[in-house]
Amino acid sequence: MKLYDQQFAPNPRRLRIFMAEKGIECEVVQVNIVAGENLSSDFLEVNPRGRLPTLVLDDGTVLDESLAICRYLEETHPDPALFGSDALSKARIEARQRHMEFDGLLPTAEAFRNSYPGFKKRGVGGNVGEIDAIPELAERGKTMVDRFFHRLDEELGESRYVAGDDFSVADITALCTIDFATTAARIPFPDQCSNIKRWYDDVSSRSSAKA
């Protein structure tokens, strides 16, 4: 397998942590999104959508979407299960993963992408043509992330991990969201949220978090 990766973007990191949890290694090629390498003709030949991460299997099959790649690896490397093990835990983890993604990662990405000077004409990621950044959307993103933090803090008062008693893909999405928010999007860590802090110290001390 060959992984097209980008060190600082949140979606490639979600996959790297997922792979580290399962002990999966493969050849890695770095693609610089800020420099526009994901929109180069060489990379678009691999993935016409121009998105990262992208995984190419040994038979040439291209998997072009982060969660789809995670699901493929969950099927081929089931241990440890990161998407749940029965109907209810699978549903619960899917719900929580998507809460983290739509309520947390998406507004974080909007806050970054619509304020970063290099993305003035790349307001939407990938190979979608020019799209002007919308400064109001960056502000809205920050507001939404603040509300997301407060809800997540309440929820983490009820359970050790984002989707219950077990570490799952939902924790990976939440961790990548917070780290991307506090670095790229310049949103302060929610120090007043003690449950998030307890959970963050826990999950970020796993060796996979270095991925």
Add this chain to the structure above:
Amino acid sequence: MKLYDQQFAPNPRRLRIFMAEKGIECEVVQVNIVAGENLSSDFLEVNPRGRLPTLVLDDGTVLDESLAICRYLEETHPDPALFGSDALSKARIEARQRHMEFDGLLPTAEAFRNSYPGFKKRGVGGNVGEIDAIPELAERGKTMVDRFFHRLDEELGESRYVAGDDFSVADITALCTIDFATTAARIPFPDQCSNIKRWYDDVSSRSSAKA
């Protein structure tokens, strides 16, 4: 089971079509989003996020997210499989479902929500507090939907259904996106896209599409 539903919103319809494909019926309660019933204290007691659809199982367990509910039903009613049957088809369908969702349904929803007069202070769905609509985001949504249609038309030139030879949850997301775009978001049907037209006639003639 009891389903909290809304007749005109795209996410509840995705679930209704999914259930119709599997022949699943249950008690249904209508919740009027435009009138704000999803933000009433009665409904927030069921689902604090104020989102639809919401499914309450017979033991009282609440599933509060559309795709998570679909995955639960896929596990408990596996026939016909709508999320794939092996590692590769599951990955392919997940990728295509998410392409339809992020590239199609999300900008369609942005186009509607940020231009509909009743949602001036409800720019983001669910129980997230007041968020001003952003008119520029409605315009961007229309542009993105137009580009989405052109890419989808090319892709449907290569396969009968959105994720390959078999009808799947990716088709359901795409169908609900197009119908919501052409009605609520007032985006014209892409008549010039002959592959979309062929596919649309096919999937919208299934009896599940009436759901």
